[in-house]
Amino acid sequence: MRFLHLSDIHFLRNYPKAESGYNSIFNNITSPLTQIKRCIDRIDLKEIEFIIITGDLVESGDFEDYKVLRENLNEIFGDTPYIVTLGNHDNKEAFYKGWFDKEANEEAYNHVEEIAGVRIVSFDNSQYKNSNGMISEKQKKWLKKELSKDTNKDTILMLHHHILKEQFVTPSVEVDEEFEEIIKSSSVIGVFSGHTHHPYNGVFAGKPYFTARSLSFIGINEEDGTVRFEEAAGFNLCTYTDGNISIDAIDVLEERKILGYVKF
Numbered sequence: 402m403r404f405l406h407l408s409d410i411h412f413l414r415n416y417p418k419a420e421s422g423y424n425s426i427f428n429n430i431t432s433p434l435t436q437i438k439r440c441i442d443r444i445d446l447k448e449i450e451f452i453i454i455t456g457d458l459v460e461s462g463d464f465e466d467y468k469v470l471r472e473n474l475n476e477i478f479g480d481t482p483y484i485v486t487l488g489n490h491d492n493k494e495a496f497y498k499g500w501f502d503k504e505a506n507e508e509a510y511n512h513v514e515e516i517a518g519v520r521i522v523s524f525d526n527s528q529y530k531n532s533n534g535m536i537s538e539k540q541k542k543w544l545k546k547e548l549s550k551d552t553n554k555d556t557i558l559m560l561h562h563h564i565l566k567e568q569f570v571t572p573s574v575e576v577d578e579e580f581e582e583i584i585k586s587s588s589v590i591g592v593f594s595g596h597t598h599h600p601y602n603g604v605f606a607g608k609p610y611f612t613a614r615s616l617s618f619i620g621i622n623e624e625d626g627t628v629r630f631e632e633a634a635g636f637n638l639c640t641y642t643d644g645n646i647s648i649d650a651i652d653v654l655e656e657r658k659i660l661g662y663v664k665f
Contacts, residue, residue, distance in 0.1 A: 402517055405444070405452040406637035406648075407437070408561075408595030409615035411460040411490060412470045426618060426630040426660040427460070433616045434473050436634035439653045440616070441477060444638060449481055450517045455595035455613065456488030456527060456561030458496070467499025484514055486523040488561035488596060489532050509540060513547055519641065520556040520588075522547055526574055527561050534562030534574035534596070541580055548587040555644055558584070559593045563612055564605055569597040570622060581606045591639075591646040598633060600650040611648050613637045618660055630660040 412434065416427035459466045474483065487496060487510050497505035509525040524544055526534045548556065562574035584592065584606035591609045598615035614635030620628045635652040 402450050402519075402641045403448055404450050404639050404641065405440075406455065406593050406611065406613045406639055407440070407452060407616060408455040408613040409457040409488070409598050409617055410437070410454070410470070411457055411615075411617035413460045413462050413466055414469055416460070421663075423663055423665075426663065428661070429658070430618065430660055431632055431634075431658075434470075434477070436616045436632075436653070437474075437477055439634055440636045440651070443651060443653055446479065446481055450519075451521070452478060452481060452483035453521065453523075453557070453559050453593055454483060454485045455559050455593055456486050457490045457595060458485060458487070459491065460617075461490050461492065461530075462495065463492075464495040464499035467496050471500055482514075482516055484512065484521050484523050484559070486510065486512075486559050486561055487525050487527045489527050489530060489534060491527060492529050509543075511540075511543055511547075515554075518555070520551060520554045522556060522558050522589075524558060524560045533572050536574060536576060536580060541583065544580075545583045548583060548589065552588050554588055555641075556587065556589045557591050557593065558587075558589045558608075561594065562596045563594045563601070564592070565601075565603050565610065568601050568603065568612070569599060571597055584608055590641075590644055593637075600635065600637065602648060602650075609646055611637060611639075611646075614650065614652060623662070625664075627662045627664040629662055631657040632660060633657075 419425040512523040598619045601612040615633040619633040638649040
């Protein structure tokens, strides 16, 4: 069985224009919708059972951005089901309004779905505009309860923020021994994250752990403390066989356009 892991779309209908600073990287960015189509063109979607998207769906947008994004994803993916989680750029109130036409404020978006015999747990460890994310006691309790069900069923855990400190220069979300034990003792066969915009394979709590490349941009630290931003478009092609997951990280850009330099 094959599935796709996408992340960090950062979609907006209309990106802000700025002469300098973080927003200036969007002046000449290619639409993430175009990048997603380029990714889909690299595979046979008929061979894909489902798609997971690990957060930062939009770039701090409003409910119309979520609505338009979902309409476009429905068209691009067709009958292939997809599951999302939220990131620090995702406003929960706007998400619920645009995605589901539902009024909600700070309610975490936790979701469990079973596809092709695999249980997919979308775990919301995001907090709007908190770049480091968070895992509350309430969230841990929810996750523990869900993972205690059907303990023999192979489970995929997806969340936005990375949980390995050594993975990237950006701080990981804080996890404690209890959270690690919840994952370790579960039937999780793979943990999937986003946030860093750079692909990564590792191990967390004895489980295979994967981060996907961004579908919008990547940041690369320069020696003088500035960050060089470049366009990005890639995904993980995931193969699941007999309880094991293998990953092919695919970059669809032959050349990288520089979007700008920002000193934070």
